[in-house]
Amino acid sequence: MDEETYEDDAQRDLDREHGPEGVRLAGVLYEPAEPGERAPRRRRKKKTRATYLFRFIALAYLFFLVAWPVSLVVKNTFANGLSDLTDLLSDPDAIKALKLTIVVAIIAVIVNTIFGVGMALLLVRYQFPGKRLLSALIDVPLSVSPIVVGLALVLVYGGRDGWFGVWLEDHGFQVIFATPGIVLATIFVALPLVIRELVPVLEEIGIEQELAARSLGANAVQTFRRITLPGIKWALIYGVVLSLARSLGEFGAVKVVSGNVLGQTRTATLMVEEKYLNFDKGGAYATSFLLVLVAVSCIVVVSLIRPKEKRK
Amino acid sequence: MVLAVASEGRAGRTKRLGRPGHLTKVSGLGLGVSLIWFSLLVLIPLAAVVTTAAEGGWDAFWHTITNEQTFAAIKLTVSQAFLVTGVNIVMGTLIAWVLVRDSFFGKRVVEVLIDLPFALPTIVAGLVLLSLYGPKSPLGIDIANKPSAVTVAFLFVTLPFVVRTVQPVLEELEGDVEEAAASLGASRFTTFRRIILPSLIPAIAAGAALSFARAVSEYGSLVLLSGNLPFKTEVTSVRVLSSVENNNTEAAAAVATVLLVISLAVIVILDIVQRRMSRRG
Numbered sequence: 333m334d335e336e337t338y339e340d341d342a343q344r345d346l347d348r349e350h351g352p353e354g355v356r357l358a359g360v361l362y363e364p365a366e367p368g369e370r371a372p373r374r375r376r377k378k379k380t381r382a383t384y385l386f387r388f389i390a391l392a393y394l395f396f397l398v399a400w401p402v403s404l405v406v407k408n409t410f411a412n413g414l415s416d417l418t419d420l421l422s423d424p425d426a427i428k429a430l431k432l433t434i435v436v437a438i439i440a441v442i443v444n445t446i447f448g449v450g451m452a453l454l455l456v457r458y459q460f461p462g463k464r465l466l467s468a469l470i471d472v473p474l475s476v477s478p479i480v481v482g483l484a485l486v487l488v489y490g491g492r493d494g495w496f497g498v499w500l501e502d503h504g505f506q507v508i509f510a511t512p513g514i515v516l517a518t519i520f521v522a523l524p525l526v527i528r529e530l531v532p533v534l535e536e537i538g539i540e541q542e543l544a545a546r547s548l549g550a551n552a553v554q555t556f557r558r559i560t561l562p563g564i565k566w567a568l569i570y571g572v573v574l575s576l577a578r579s580l581g582e583f584g585a586v587k588v589v590s591g592n593v594l595g596q597t598r599t600a601t602l603m604v605e606e607k608y609l610n611f612d613k614g615g616a617y618a619t620s621f622l623l624v625l626v627a628v629s630c631i632v633v634v635s636l637i638r639p640k641e642k643r644k
Numbered sequence: 645m646v647l648a649v650a651s652e653g654r655a656g657r658t659k660r661l662g663r664p665g666h667l668t669k670v671s672g673l674g675l676g677v678s679l680i681w682f683s684l685l686v687l688i689p690l691a692a693v694v695t696t697a698a699e700g701g702w703d704a705f706w707h708t709i710t711n712e713q714t715f716a717a718i719k720l721t722v723s724q725a726f727l728v729t730g731v732n733i734v735m736g737t738l739i740a741w742v743l744v745r746d747s748f749f750g751k752r753v754v755e756v757l758i759d760l761p762f763a764l765p766t767i768v769a770g771l772v773l774l775s776l777y778g779p780k781s782p783l784g785i786d787i788a789n790k791p792s793a794v795t796v797a798f799l800f801v802t803l804p805f806v807v808r809t810v811q812p813v814l815e816e817l818e819g820d821v822e823e824a825a826a827s828l829g830a831s832r833f834t835t836f837r838r839i840i841l842p843s844l845i846p847a848i849a850a851g852a853a854l855s856f857a858r859a860v861s862e863y864g865s866l867v868l869l870s871g872n873l874p875f876k877t878e879v880t881s882v883r884v885l886s887s888v889e890n891n892n893t894e895a896a897a898a899v900a901t902v903l904l905v906i907s908l909a910v911i912v913i914l915d916i917v918q919r920r921m922s923r924r925g
Contacts, residue, residue: 382832383746390742391754393735396776397800398757404775404782405768447681454675458667466679468915473686475854475907477861478766479881480900483888484689487696487897495692520685552670574763581765583864584881588888601765601864608771608868620768627763631756 402624408613409621416614417621426603426619432511433600437579440518444575448526449568453560455527456534467531473523481520482588485513509591514599517585522578529571530564537563566637573637577630581623693904696897708898713874714883718902720794721880725859728798732855733848736806743807744814762804766864769800774869789871794879797865802858806851813847814840849917857910861903 409416420426454460455467473481489497489507500507507513541563545555561568583601590597598606600619608616667675697705708714743754761769773796777787787793817840825835863881870877880903887896 380832386738386742387746387748390735390739394739394754394757397796397803398760401772401776401800402760402764405772408775447678450674451678451682454671454678458665458671458675460667460675468911469687470682471911471914472690472907475857475861475910476690477863477881477884477900477903477907479863479884479888480693480861480903481689483884483893483896483900484693486888487692487893488689495688516685520689523686577763581763581768583765583767583867584885588885601767604765604767604771605867616771620771623765623768624772627760627765627768628756630763631759634759635752635755 405617405620405624409617411617412614416618420615420618420622423615425598426615428596429598429603430600430622432514432598433580436511436514436518436599437576439515440522440579441572441575443519444522444526444579445568445572447523448530448571448575449564452527452530452534456531457539470524470527473520478521478582478584479588481517481585485516485520485585485589489513489516508589510597513589514586514597517589518579518582521582521585522575525575525578526568526571529567529574533564533567534560570634570637573630573634577627580626690904693897693900696893697901700894700898704894705898705901708895709902713878714880714899716875717878717880717883718899720791720878721860722906724791724794724798724879725856728795728802728859729852729856731799732802732806733852736803736851736855737810737844737848740807740810740814743811758804758807761800761802766801766862767867769865770797770868773797773800773865778869788869789873789877791877793870794866794877797869798859798862801862801865802855805855805858806848809847809851809854810844813844817843846917846920850914853910853914853917857907860906 451470455463455470476484486494486508488495489500491497491501491506491508494508497507505512507516541559542555545559546552550558581601582599583605586599587602587605590599590602600623604616604619604623607613607619700708709718739758743751743758764772773793774788776783777785777793777796779786779788787796821839822835825839826832830838861881862879863885866872866877866879866882870879872878872882880899884896884899884903887893887899
């Protein structure tokens, strides 16, 4: 019996090395599917026709959908040399819009980072009733249409008949058609990004080290700063960069709540639309170019961070 | 963000390392403040949309959303979102496959290209597509103001979702099982269908749900590209906006509620898929 098995194994080894006849396992001969391509290890490294075909399809799809169109915007920006960009940067209204965009994005990122870290810690480290519901609701802003976001904020904070807006406006605080509305809309749309990045990382690092630190006498702040924060550092940066990109680029929600008052509540994305529709294509392309530049640098930063996180 | 969906399954396994504790005084206060902020910003405004829609009663609601033009917009949005999600399931899985299993010069550039639609402002996405597929197209293809403009815009903005959910799962897939299948004589296609595909399906489903939700709610990329022609290229978000601009908030809220219901359905589906993933993991 033993000898028979041994013989089978020997036969199998022999087959593996030599023949395209097939593999003998448990006495049954298995014919290879593709003659001459037997060893799976070698097969994966060897590029078949299908590999090249898939690569070609994927690259062609990305080229026509993303790469070529984006490169055309860069090309159109510099069609008249640098004049479109310099015109844009010497227009005080445009500068105001760019400044407003940056200020709003920075406020939104700070608020979302603080809220995001707190919420992620609460969702992972604590147990409370309704936790599952809350963790599902946190994702809502990602799948709500920007226009609906704008409408929702107008219904509550609108000065004319909003739920809280009337009271706020009576007390001299205008939200809708003013900068606070733009800030609220921007915070809304980028809200889940930091939390989404932190939750899986916090779950993965566990609480053993934190418990150890606490038992050694560290207080909550020390534990967070020395133990938790270094563990979630890269995920946090990743979430912040994503939030920044999203905050700088929000368009639909901001359009509804801003009222688009020239030079006061106009952001960079609104300026792109306005300039394009007013046949100032050069200005529209120049503004878009700046936004593309920011988006690309955000992604490059993120892709530089990613592998580092993995190596850890 | 997208990656988090897929990695949640993995996190489920490591959970037992640390059991969540009960709320302390400080964390309870933190939870309270967070909940108030979240309610003021998200929950109350969204509730206001639904309440406003319900104010006129069911008949008014039904009348608004079955208005010929609105209904045409909803039909166009949903059918295009389904079409685009179908394309994404195939192309997204294929791109993820190429990124994980193939190696070639410039792969990092491809990685950047995939994330670009997520980071690019939607209005810029519209302008970007208009420069290749607009009136001055170097290709001679002009889709501006045509229904196909909606398809292309949706394809652009939803590109990352399936790729980014499938990719990490594919990376973690053990090669042994595939090798075993191949050594037992399974063809490449059979190995893919019987071994790889079943483990990818939850990730593909999650990516598909995200890209469907994104497509249904899309607005910015269409502004310059589709012309928003009633009955032809007008999508649901644009209907909501034109009602808002006409100060008809009730009609706007009714159509917005339809969109909210669709997003909610997607979130529920995602949650079910994720739970199934973590149970398997």
